[in-house]
Amino acid sequence: xxxxxxxxxxxNAAGLTAIFTFLYLIATILIFNEARKSADAAKKSADAAxxxxxxxxxxxxxxxxxxxxxxxxxxxxAIRRETAVLNxx
Numbered sequence: 001x002x003x004x005x006x007x008x009x010x011x012n013a014a015g016l017t018a019i020f021t022f023l024y025l026i027a028t029i030l031i032f033n034e035a036r037k038s039a040d041a042a043k044k045s046a047d048a049a050x051x052x053x054x055x056x057x058x059x060x061x062x063x064x065x066x067x068x069x070x071x072x073x074x075x076x077x078a079i080r081r082e083t084a085v086l087n088x089x
């Protein structure tokens with residue numbers, strides 16, 4: 001029985017090689033498709049991270065401008081109070 005099996009494999013080696021080669025090709029295509037999907041997802045994630053960094057930079061600039069305006073207003077109020085105290089005397 002064992003001998004017949006090996007004889008059958010030997011007689012059909014070319015066909016079996018073609019079948020396994022085709023299956024290997026299909027598996028390779030599927031793997032590359034999954035790798036492409038993963039790369040696309042990684043690119044989308046990187047783009048989102050870049051947008052988040054840009055938003056954070058904009059927010060930091062706005063916060064800096066707000067703090068500068070607040071400092072200016074506090075300084076102006078201090079000058080007004082100082083003037084009011086000097087005028088009161």
